[in-house]
Amino acid sequence: MQLYNKLSAAERATLIEEAGTERITISFYQYHNIGNPQVLRDHLFLNWNAIDVLGRIYVATEGINAQLSVPAPNFNKFKAHLDSISFLKNVRLNIAREQDNLSFLKLKVKVRNKIVADGLDDNTFDVTNKGIHVDAKTFNELIEDPDTILVDMRNHYESEIGHFKNAVTPDVDTFRDSLDIIEEDLKDHKKDKKLVMYCTGGIRCEKASAYYKHKGFEQVYQLEGGIIEYARQITSENLENKFLGKNFVFDHRRGERISNDIISNCHQCGKPCDVHENCANQACHLLFIQCEDCKKAMNNCCSNECKEIAALPFEAQKALRKGKGNSNKIFKKGRSEVLKFKK
Structure with a gap:
């Protein structure tokens, strides 16, 4: 029984190009108590490998974090399989704004201690006591409020190429680095300011919002579905786009353009560039x-x-x-x- 990849990335890329089938790049996450992550991991690999799913999926006792691509003709089979798993039925799927058939070249389903490396001891606070989820329209209204502090929960190399106007962008290498730094910087505003957070697809804000409520922040909000869902909603609802530049993504594309602004520069010559x-x-x-x-x-x-x-x-x-x-x-x-x- 095959429970691992046999083809190299180069071999897989050739097969994808020869097949000529359009692929859909998707991400999703779900926090849920999983009794045996290894069993779920093997189940996912067997079923998804059979329909040519490629991507990077982390499974832990706290849930699942998935970034993947699936051949467009197999999407309905993929969705049906997700819906057959009780805690993944109707889970929100973030569909990539810019598609690339080579966004992923291998199927990697790994068991991890956590689905996001946050460095937190979940036993010390109520991880279910999360912040208020807001859609793009409400988010746009909130971030214009002078009593709002908008915080980017991503890393420096992500926010460097794109972020919301007037956002606090911590100069950190990892998510775990940002948590204590943000708390310290905003410690005098736990009661009088609205703390509004965003990240790529929402997963980092899920844990961070509960952590900051535990730390005494009284008004905590998070952008539902992250930048990916925000980009979809501003297009479908004809809303003002308050995001500047590109959204960094963790696949071979490395970024999706949200606005035409180029806010970063080439690290070698200094010319405007965000690639x-x-x-x-x-x-x-x-x-x-x-x-x-x-x-x-x-x-x-x-x-x-x-x-x-x-x-x-x-x-x-x-x-x-x-x-x-x-x-x-x-x-x-x-x-x-x-x-x-x-x-």
Whole structure:
């Protein structure tokens, strides 16, 4: 019984292109008490692999967090399978604004301690006592209120290319880093201000809103469905768009354009740019912003050193990586000292 991938990403990309079938990129999450995450993990893999679902799915005792793509002809089968699982019946599906058949190249269903690495001890507060969920129209009204503090619950490399007007954008590398920093910065406004939060699809705000209510914030709100759902609603309801730039997404697309504003710059030359790339040197793989001119001049690398390594034959590169762990730069997205125009 196959419970793992057999094809490489390159092999899968070739098959997708040869098939010529449109794929739909989707994300969803659901907090729910799962008694045996491994059993659910195996069940999902078997059923989704059979209908050619690809993506990154985390299962934990607290629920599921999924980002995936499915062939358009198989969408109804996928939805029917979701609805056959009691706690996933009619779960909200965030459909990508910009589709790409190569958004995911493998099916990875993993059991994790948590579906989002928040660093919190859930036994110390009521995780079900969440903030008030608001739609795009109400959100737009709230963030114009002078008594509102709008907070971006994402990481620096996400908010760098796009965020809501006047939002507080913590300069952090991880979600867990932001929680205490935000509480400390806003500690004098727990009673007199409305704390309004947003993230990519809503999952980080689910936990953060309960945490901040536990910490004494009295007026806590969160954008239902995150930026993805906001973008859908402003289009379908003809609402004013208050988001600037792109929404960073965690697949091969790396971003969806929400407005035409370009609010960031190439990390190598400083020109306006909001396109993320991964360094072509696999021993580095640094995520950074790179314009087309620098991409061409640097062969998709972040530095001259990486450019030289990436030009070596594959076996020579592999030999250089042997015995070495992944560079910490992978987890310091956009932070490398070789980037002259980093945030």
